[in-house]
Amino acid sequence: MAAPMLRLFSRGWWFGAPSLSGVLPLGLRKAHSDVRGLLAAQSARGLFKDFFPERGTKIELPELFDRRTSGNFPQTIYCGFDPTADSLHVGHLLALLGLFHFQRAGHNVIALVGSATARLGDPSGRTKEREALDAERVKGNARALRRGLEALAANHQQLFNDGRSWGSFTVLDNSAWYQKQHLVDFLAAVGGHFRMGTLLSRLSVQARLKSPEGMSLTEFFYQVLQAYDFYHLFQRYGCRVQLGGSDQLGNIMSGYEFINKLDNRAEYKLMRKQIIPTTKSEKNVILIVPYHHNRLELINTFIALSQRYLKLFTFLPLPEIDHLMQLHIKEPEKRVPQKRLASEVTKLVHGQDGLDSAKRCTQALYHNSIDALEVMSDQELKELFREASFSELVLDPGTNVLDTCRKANAIPDGPRGYRMITEGGVSINHRQVTNPESVLVVGQHILKNGLSLLKIGKRNFYIIKWLQL
Template sequence: MAASCVWSACGGRQVRWSRWSSVLGSGRLSVLLRAPFRCSAAARDSLLSALHRRGVLKDCFPESAAQHELPRLLQSGPQTVYCGFDPTADSLHAGNLLALIGLLHFRSAGHNVLAVVGGATAQVGDPSGKLRERERLSSAAAEHNTRSITDSLWRIFTNHELLFCPESARLGTVSVLNNAGWYRDWRVVDFLSEVGRYFRMGTLLSRHSVQTRLKSAEGMSLTEFSYQLFQAYDFYHLHQLHGCRLQLGGSDQLGNLMTGHDFIHKKTGEEVYGLTVPLVTTTMGDKLGKTAGNAVWLNRDKTSPFEFYQYFLRLPDSTVESYIKLFTFLPLAEVEKVMEQQRRDPGKRTAHKRLAAEVTKLVHGKDGLETAKRCTNALYNSSIEALEQMDDVELKELFREAPFKEFFLEPGTTVLDACRRAQVIPEGPKGFQMITDGGVWFNHQRASNPEQVLVPGQHILSNGLSLIRVGKKNYYILKWLRPTNILGRVRPLAGGQAKLH
């Protein structure tokens, strides 16, 4: 569903976007690189060559045509490229991010991109890289996940255009589609009759993802085996309706890309192409994602901007150069300058900070990056100023496991009173002694006098909050309220919303 313009909310403002369209429906990181992507000499300055130098491209299919014909096709004018994202969870994760960044590179070069959310195929289940079949996803769950991931994709496309593309007029179009839209009216018999006849069992059985599962104790269901047909038809459908001739995916998707190419070539006689990006894996070689239980999510409610920022900030020194090329849009000349600064003074971690900032800004926007930096200063630099600037949401994200409690501030409330009301210390002499021994901290300052009355600016920040730490790791967040003259209503000491207790 094309549109000359849409209105998109960004950071509370309404921003007018042109040439956009949307069809909406109901451990550590390391990159495994195999044979390098090679471009012909004539295409050495092409987009594909630039992506190869960054390490973004891994495999191509069909190899000969993609190496020689595809660069010329991309240079001949705007083309359409797509990448699929199955909504098996309600958020994408860092393992999906590299493919999405690949799409953004194509869009920056003036090509049109399609992000396809697999509201239908998620219910079938992709067996690629899986040791056993996924649990069945209900249509209601698929619809919920599709909406959430669609919102996330638009957020990242928006951040990219606003924050990384000074010449937005040169960008290609972007569409977010749901493949449930073109399967809804298909009947099983009709689909098999019209589509299934173009596939050969020997070819389908030879795919690596199929062979791996057939040799396992778990085996493979007919539902999973049919996934190749659906992804191939997705490519064909997009080729027919949008002129899409290029599919991008993770390297574990190469078999599915090949099946789509074969189907389109048999049915139309036209040439299409597949490109893969490296898999994002743990240092042990396991695929990073939901199945492995090590996902770094792109949605704030699952991985906060602070946690996301810290993940990239803590990468091993040996991987930071490759990751700053893969996950940022910095020119390679600037990457080299950053790495030179890193080599001169490794302790400053210049490259790590730049990488974490760039990726956090892409995924969570400027506000998300500022949140991540405030949380970092509050937690690791013991900054009182940073604590005072934080709102309730940021504090809850920073101290995700910390209890959050609200109390009326009564005159004469002492450190001991506050700790007992919040139940952060044991009752009786043991709790009193814990404070006396220096085991309790208010806002990064040791509170060793149990009888001291709470002092605004010291025990209570200007935003009406107190951050209490007991021992080394146990955090508690207190929000102090004071009554107004209207019965039954309360308000915090400074800003925000308060609940009635």
């Protein structure tokens, strides 16, 4: 008899509020309340949408997550991330939050960096074969991804602890088991368990076979590797649940079938659906790896996003989210839920320091705060005014407003530049300066941190770092 499995897709944000009975399979409804609590809470937040398989399971999924069912607790759940780029993005964050929710409920979770799979390239959800990545590039990306995953897990642990005893968070890399694998041995041992008809029937394969470009053997083989990963994690760590976006359904099914052929113990999976359609477009990807992304960009994006994302991207209890929404109805201009969303996500991604820094940037940018500007480091200022040009100038005695603007190449030479100042188009440190001959004063035009922020017109910023002060 086929072993039980589960698929849980997250609800897309465009589908409306999830209703429990509509989302969860029959088994869950008869489960006892504790179990119901964990999956129901996740579904109520809109994190998961569907289960795989839906029927014919020997053990119902809820038992798998039940603290009180002996032998079943804790479970190990994994999700894979291919290092095809050197940054995590918001789609990954969603997958990670899925893992974090299980971790918070006491289960052990594995974030798998797919250094081996990234070399092949997952064809799922793609219309064209991706550019092949060489081993060095994948290695660099994998290091960056691992750092990002570990940083997020550490922020989660330090800043979102709720006093319960959590499961472990482990980062693994599938190159660890493929490096040692001999190709012929692998094909001989594994290949026979995969049937061509089944592999060919996967939607991701079908779509690519019909495309003008077709599909390479390398890409076709991808699902075998992901299936084997699942098997390996099942054998080695007892991992019975895999989490993935809806594009991962075919790969997860292959893993499920493969494990069942080799081992007929109960097997389960969870799946999550992609909920941010724009994330797949390269232009719209919001990079979140801590060391080379723009915190302000992240905070602004979350301010602009729908309130629904509070449920998806934060750990705030639902009643608290309802309360924030009530506040929003009374005073929408305060944008309370959006600000809270931005700060919760920034805290998770960048830690408390990152959040404080993003708040200083917001103060300096939107509230023209000189105090905030004064305590900002060069790095923060550069990040804040990413579009701004940055120059280092020597402060000669008697340097005036006109000299400063010219040396920073902020105004044109000649009378036109001069007039831009007299006509009020120039400000230094958020204060308008209309006299081109005014000599710069430390403490007014030059901040305590040795910086000046020059603004020309409405949005052209120039940061000047004064040397030899």
